[in-house]
Amino acid sequence: MVVEKKIKAKFPITEEERKLISLVDDYEEEIIDLLQNLVKIDSLNMSEFQFYDISKIFEFTKKYMEKEGFTAKLYKVPFLSKKEDEFYYNLIVSHKGNSLGKTLQFNGHLDIVPYSPDKWNPDTPPLGGVIKDEKLYGRGAFDMKAGVACQMIAMKLLKNSGVKFSGKIQMWFTPDEETHGAYGSAFMTKNHFDVVNTDATIISEPSIIKPLSSPSIGIGEKGPHWVKLAFHGVAGHGSWPKEKSNAINKAVRFIAKAEKKLKIKKCKAPISKIQYVKMLLSRVSFSDYRKIRSFTGEKVPLDKDKRNLGNLHKTTFSFNEIKAGIKTNVIPDRCELNVDFRTMPGLTTQELFDSIVKYCSKLKYRIELPEGYINLQHSNQKFKQEPVDITLTIITIGVGSSINPHSEFGKVLKNSFETIYQVKPIFTFNTGFSDAGNMREAGIKDIFVIGPGGRNAHNANEYAEISTLNDITKLYLLIAFRYLKS
Numbered sequence: 001m002v003v004e005k006k007i008k009a010k011f012p013i014t015e016e017e018r019k020l021i022s023l024v025d026d027y028e029e030e031i032i033d034l035l036q037n038l039v040k041i042d043s044l045n046m047s048e049f050q051f052y053d054i055s056k057i058f059e060f061t062k063k064y065m066e067k068e069g070f071t072a073k074l075y076k077v078p079f080l081s082k083k084e085d086e087f088y089y090n091l092i093v094s095h096k097g098n099s100l101g102k103t104l105q106f107n108g109h110l111d112i113v114p115y116s117p118d119k120w121n122p123d124t125p126p127l128g129g130v131i132k133d134e135k136l137y138g139r140g141a142f143d144m145k146a147g148v149a150c151q152m153i154a155m156k157l158l159k160n161s162g163v164k165f166s167g168k169i170q171m172w173f174t175p176d177e178e179t180h181g182a183y184g185s186a187f188m189t190k191n192h193f194d195v196v197n198t199d200a201t202i203i204s205e206p207s208i209i210k211p212l213s214s215p216s217i218g219i220g221e222k223g224p225h226w227v228k229l230a231f232h233g234v235a236g237h238g239s240w241p242k243e244k245s246n247a248i249n250k251a252v253r254f255i256a257k258a259e260k261k262l263k264i265k266k267c268k269a270p271i272s273k274i275q276y277v278k279m280l281l282s283r284v285s286f287s288d289y290r291k292i293r294s295f296t297g298e299k300v301p302l303d304k305d306k307r308n309l310g311n312l313h314k315t316t317f318s319f320n321e322i323k324a325g326i327k328t329n330v331i332p333d334r335c336e337l338n339v340d341f342r343t344m345p346g347l348t349t350q351e352l353f354d355s356i357v358k359y360c361s362k363l364k365y366r367i368e369l370p371e372g373y374i375n376l377q378h379s380n381q382k383f384k385q386e387p388v389d390i391t392l393t394i395i396t397i398g399v400g401s402s403i404n405p406h407s408e409f410g411k412v413l414k415n416s417f418e419t420i421y422q423v424k425p426i427f428t429f430n431t432g433f434s435d436a437g438n439m440r441e442a443g444i445k446d447i448f449v450i451g452p453g454g455r456n457a458h459n460a461n462e463y464a465e466i467s468t469l470n471d472i473t474k475l476y477l478l479i480a481f482r483y484l485k486s
Contacts, residue, residue, distance in 0.1 A: 002211045002288045009418040013478075016163070020481055021420075021474040023157045031469050032136065034064070035149040036129035038110075039138035045111035048179040048396070051079045051086045057110045058089040061152070061173055065093040068156045075192060077175070077183040088183040092195060094170035095159050097484060101167025104483050105198035106155065106476065107435060108148035108205075109177030109184065112140035119460035126462075135454075135463040142454030146464035147204025147472070148173070150452060154476035165484040172196055177435050180224055180396040185435035189442035196439070200409040200446040200483065202476065205434050208453035208468065211295050212283065214421045215472065217413065218449030220270045220402025221430040221437055222315070222342035225352055226395035229254070231335040232388060238329035247335035248324050250389060253363060254337070255319050262317070262359040267346035269313040270402035271429045276312065282424040297455060311431055315352070317341045338395065342431055345400035350374060356392065365389035398433060401440035409446045409483060416478045417450075420471055450475070 013021075024031075038061075043054040062072045070093040079086040115126045124130045124137035131137075136146070155171055174184030181187075188196050207215040231254070233247030243249060280289050295307055317339055324335035343352060353369055357376045360367040366383045367390040369375045377383040404410065405427050417425050436447045453468040 002213070002284055002291055004212065004214055004283050004423045005285075006422045007418065007424060009415070009422060011415045011419060013419050017419075017478060017481060020157070020161055020163060021477055023161060024153070024470055024474045024477065027153055027157065027473075028470055031149055031153050031473060032131070032466060034152060035136055035141065035146055035464065035469070036131075036138075038145040038149060039129040039136070039141050040127055042127055043110050043112050043140065044114060045176055045178045046114055048176065048182050049080065051081060053086075054111060054175060055089055058091050058173065058175070061110070061148075062091055062093070065152065065155075065171075069159060070095050070155070075188065075195075077187050079183070088175040090175060090184055090188050091173040092170060093155075093173075094168055095155070096168045097165040099166040101165075101484060102199040103168040103170060104480055105196070105201040106151040106169075106171040107174070107201055107203045107439075108144055108151060108171070109174045109435060110145070110148065111174075111176050111178050112143075112145075113178050113458050115139045116460070121461055124461060124463075131466070134466050136466055137461060137463045139462055141464040142206055142462050143457035144177075144205050144451060146454060146469060147206065147451035150469055150473040151202075151204050151476055154473050154480065157473075157477055158480050163481060165481065167199075167484045169480055169484060170198065174435055177433075180226075180398055180433060181435055181438045182396075185438035189438055189444065193442065197442075197444050201436075201439065201444065201448070202413075202479065203434050203436055203447065203449045204451040204472075204476075205430075205449045206451045206454055206457065207428070207430075207449055208451075209292065209426070209428070210297060210453075210455070211291060212426075213453070213468070214283075214423050215450050215453070215468075216426040216428040217405070217417065218430045218434075218436075219405045219427050220345065221400065221432065221434060221449075222344060223347075223398040223400040223437060224433045225341035225343050225349065225397050227339050227341065228393045228395055229337045229339060230391045230393070231337065232391070233333045233335070234331070235333040236331040238331055242331050247332045250365070251322065251324070251335040251337050254360075254365070254390075257363065258317065258319075258359070261362055262355065264315045264317075264355045265347055265351050266314065267344035267400075269344060269429055271312075271427060273309075273313055276309070276426075276428075279424070279426040283426060312429055313344075315341065315343045315347055316431070342433075343400050345402055347400065349397055353392070360390060367392060370394055398437045399441055401437055402429060403440065403445070403447060405448075407446050410448070412483045413448055413450075413479055416475060416482055420475045420478060 321338035454464040
C-alpha cells in the first residue's frame, strides 16, 4: 500500500463547481454501464494492412451522443484495398456554449489489440465486461474504453447541467491508435486539420503509475519506429547444418549481441531522472518511492523483469515477431524479424538507421535500407562486394514529441487536478504511442494525456479499476468548466 501526501489546492473549489462535479456521483452506474457496453462491442484492430469492420462501435457512440443532444459527424476513411465495403470511421461530436470562445477537445481510440480467449480466465472473457472484485474485465477496458466512457459522461453532464460556458466542447473518437493511426489521427490531421486543431486536447489514455492511486499527466511520448528485418541465407538439408548461412542463425546473432553493441544516439529527455524522482517524492515518502521502483504488479512466474524506469529516458528496442522455416529438416533461407524501436524526441529516422547500419557492420552483415535514406555501408567498398544479408523495410514511423506543461491550459489542468485529487501532479514522458504523437507532429498544441487506472493492457485478463472512474470523470468535467467558463 502506498500513501500519497495530501496538499491544499491552490484554487479551492467554488460552490458552483462543487454542485457541478457532484453530479458525477449520481451517474456512477451509468459510467460503468457505458463502459460495459463499449467493452462488449468487438472493435479488434489486427493490423493496419488487414481490414476488420469496427463500424458497430462508432455507430453506438454516435447514437449515444446524439441522443444526449450533441452534434455528431462520421468521417469515412477508405482502407488500403479501396473496396467499397472496407473503410474506417472517425467520429466528431460537439456542443457549442453560450458565446464564442475556445474549443476543448476530448480524444480517445475505440480499437483494441488482438486477444487469445484461452489465455483469459473463464469467468472474465475478453468481450464480457464482467465485474469482479471492483474490476471491470475485458479487452480494451483499460486501454482505453474506460477513459472514453468517462469523457463521454463528462461531456454529457457539462451540457445537461445548465451551466454557462463559452466556446465549444468536442470529442474525437479514432479507429486505429493501436496501429499508429493511419486511418485516424494521421488521416484527420492531414485531411481535416481545421476540424481537429483545437485550442487544447485531453487524451484519456490510462496514466496511473502503479501502485499509486492518482493519475500522472502525460506531456510527451516516444516515437514508434517499427521495422521488419529480412535475414537472407541459404537453404539446405537439416542433417548438414549451415552455422553462418542459416537465416535463423543470422537473426539470432543479431538479437543476441544487440543489447551491448547496438549503440543509439542519446537525446535529452523532456523530463530528467532527477525531475521525475523529485515529482514522485513530492507525492510519496522515500520508502513508498522504493516500492514504486520495484513494483511488478501481479506475480507471473515467467516474468523475470523488474520495472526499469531508465526506459523513460532512452530510446529502446524490443524483438516482438519472428517468422522463418518451412519444415523441421529444411534449413531456412529467410527469417523475418519485426523490431519495435521507441525513439526519444530529437532522434531522426536517419540517425536510428545509421545506428542499425553501424551495428550490422560490426556483425559483418550487409544491410539495405529503404529508398530515400543514406546507407553508410555504401561508402565502404568491402560491403559493396558482399551479398545482402539483411533487407530493412518500414512498418510504421512516428517521431517522439513533448509539450510545455506550463501553458495557459496546462495551468488549468494542473490546478483542477490538485482540486480533485489533493496531491501534487506528476508530469510524465510516456514510452508508448498515443494519437498525441500524430497530432503534435501535425502542429496541434496543448495535448495532455491523463486517464483512469487498471492493469494488463495488451495482456490477458485486462481490467479497468472501477474506483478510479468517478474521480477522473470529475477532473474532466472541472477542467472543461474552468477552461470554457464564460
